[in-house]
Amino acid sequence: MSPNHSHSLDAFAAEKLAGLEAAALRRRLVVTARGPGAAAEREGRGLVSFSCNDYLGLAHDPRVIAAASEALARYGAGAGASRLVTGNAPPLAALEARLARHKGKQAALVFGSGYLANLGIAPALVGPGDLILIDELGHSCLFAGAKMSGAQVVRFAHNDVGQLRAALAAHRGAARRALILTERVFSMDGDRAPLPEILSLAEDYDAWTLVDDAHGLGVVEPGLRAPLEMGTLSKTLGSYGGYLCASRPVIDLLTSRARSLVYTTGLPPASAAAALRALEIVEAELERAARPLALARRFTARLGLPEAESPIVPVLVGEAEAALAVSAALETRGFLVVAIRPPTVAPGTARLRVAFSAVHDEGQVDALAEAVASLVPDRARAG
Numbered sequence: 001m002s003p004n005h006s007h008s009l010d011a012f013a014a015e016k017l018a019g020l021e022a023a024a025l026r027r028r029l030v031v032t033a034r035g036p037g038a039a040a041e042r043e044g045r046g047l048v049s050f051s052c053n054d055y056l057g058l059a060h061d062p063r064v065i066a067a068a069s070e071a072l073a074r075y076g077a078g079a080g081a082s083r084l085v086t087g088n089a090p091p092l093a094a095l096e097a098r099l100a101r102h103k104g105k106q107a108a109l110v111f112g113s114g115y116l117a118n119l120g121i122a123p124a125l126v127g128p129g130d131l132i133l134i135d136e137l138g139h140s141c142l143f144a145g146a147k148m149s150g151a152q153v154v155r156f157a158h159n160d161v162g163q164l165r166a167a168l169a170a171h172r173g174a175a176r177r178a179l180i181l182t183e184r185v186f187s188m189d190g191d192r193a194p195l196p197e198i199l200s201l202a203e204d205y206d207a208w209t210l211v212d213d214a215h216g217l218g219v220v221e222p223g224l225r226a227p228l229e230m231g232t233l234s235k236t237l238g239s240y241g242g243y244l245c246a247s248r249p250v251i252d253l254l255t256s257r258a259r260s261l262v263y264t265t266g267l268p269p270a271s272a273a274a275a276l277r278a279l280e281i282v283e284a285e286l287e288r289a290a291r292p293l294a295l296a297r298r299f300t301a302r303l304g305l306p307e308a309e310s311p312i313v314p315v316l317v318g319e320a321e322a323a324l325a326v327s328a329a330l331e332t333r334g335f336l337v338v339a340i341r342p343p344t345v346a347p348g349t350a351r352l353r354v355a356f357s358a359v360h361d362e363g364q365v366d367a368l369a370e371a372v373a374s375l376v377p378d379r380a381r382a383g
């Protein structure tokens with residue numbers, strides 16, 4: 001590339017960055033050493049983190065680490081090839097069997113990440129001439145998969161079953177196949193989808209439903225299962241990777257047709273072994289699994305917020321700059337609560353996203369509630 005070209009490239013990047021900076025929307029990577037427990041060290045400062053999705057503290061559990069170490073020693077650091085070539089190490093198959101059993105499904109398919117799973121699922125099932133209905137607050141990777149499919153994409157207002165029904169009535173007839181995309185627990189709001197109503201509408205209109213369970217697995221009562229249940233190994237399971245649980249024919253089809261499975265290297269075997277051990281712990285230690293939600297409810301009760309529906313509690317602040325300021329003030333008091341800003345959330349709804357974990361103790365939760373009460377006015381918090 002000639003120097004001139006790289007000059008215009010750098011100028012482009014600098015100008016874009018200046019715009020982001022001016023709107024308090026520039027993002028930065030901060031080196032963070034997590035653990036033990038809820039501890040996180042950032043820039044030499046020891047903090048109590050309320051921003052991790054490791055809801056049961058299993059990323060540092062000695063049993064999970066031991067399972068990963070054994071697999072690492074036996075199978076090596078990387079998978080070495082796509083799963084369809086030689087990258088399908090034994091821990092992946094064992095994990096799939098356990099995930100399918102956990103979800104009450106015939107089969108499961110492990111992907112390189114939850115994001116990759118969602119990039120692969122929709123395009124393997126629907127395409128041009130088909131219809132996707134997606135909750136407006138669905139995760140970015142649900143939207144990305146929907147777009148890649150080439151189907152018509154219609155958003156419905158968050159958790160609005162009436163709008164979903166109207167969209168099905170308006171568009172289902174013209175489409176060959178229809179797919180509804182939603183989340184069991186919404187990642188930035190912590191609320192849950194009305195799955196009984198959505199699944200019943202899906203039945204009425206012969207639509208298929210995919211539920212993203214990234215933030216639900218192991219920490220909320222699952223309720224009804226959808227025909228397509230996807231999720232991640234990176235949150236409650238403390239590891240890395242993604243999965244889909246479904247019927248055997250659907251999993252077999254995806255194994256041949258999901259591009260984000262076929263054309264990418266398999267998950268490192270140690271990540272699968274860690275997730276498998278974590279899933280066994282989730283199933284065996286029910287008291288641990290109940291703790292994050294109980295702590296979240298303690299927090300919402302202390303602040304007079306609506307009762308938490310999951311371990312995720314949004315504390316709305318409003319403007320991005322104000323959210324950054326509250327987050328910085330909390331950091332000086334020893335808490336790590338990262339501000340969430342647009343475009344991750346809608347403009348004007350920048351927030352603290354507080355995530356509770358089994359490794360927090362009640363004293364830490366109460367201290368955070370007190371700090372938040374003193375920094376965020378009541379009216380703002382209520383949204």
Ligand SMILES: Cc1ncc(COP(=O)(O)O)c(C=O)c1O
Binds near residue numbers: 139141232242
């Ligand atoms: C709802 C939801 N779906 C999917 C993902 C992606 O999962 P992964 O981190 O495994 O790529 C995330 C977050 O990371 C998420 O919050």
